[in-house]
Amino acid sequence: MEEAKWYVVHTYSGYENKVKMNIEKAIKNRNMQELIHDVKVLMQNEVEEKNGVAKTVQRKTFPGYVLIKMIITDDAWYVVRNTRGVTGFVGPDSKPVPLSLEEIQEMGMDISQLRPSFEIGDLVELLDGAFTGSEGTVREISDDKETITVSLNGFGRDFPVTLRVDQVKRVI
Secondary structure, eight states, X not given: OOOOEEEXXXXXXXXXXXXXXXXXXXXXXTTOTTTEEEEEOOEEEEEEEETTEEEEEEEESSTTEEEEEEOOXXXXXXXXXXXXXXXXXSSGGGOOOOOOXXXXXXXXXXXXXXXXXXXXXXXXXXXXXXXXXXXXXXXXXXXXXXXXXXXXXXXXXXXXXXXXXXXXXXXX
């Protein structure tokens, strides 16, 4: 199967979080976890001063845009493109063009924001290695958030497997 890539979707301004929720709901309802892996609205912290008091607020890094990690197929394209609030994919003639790592870095984006984020207790599916296709539970996350330890059940008992975050995906 082809590797999932990051694509940019243009949305109505102010609808980014709603679009994210609607796409995530469609992924679950249509059982498309294999095609659409992640949806992100990039945020950044800014210090705002109001009445002499400094306050940290979160602002959208790219208002009007949502990033989606997906494998482009007709079905996946249709689901994303026809989500309420989406005006189209970014690319010539609204044809999806994946972002390269260089483009992501040139935009000044923190690549760590694009890495999947996991929490202890999340159910994940293994995408690589001897246990590909198996599901397990996240038991530990490394300090640098590059590796996670997943508890798999096999041979009548639970056993830990340490993996890079790109070797697993969250089961929605």
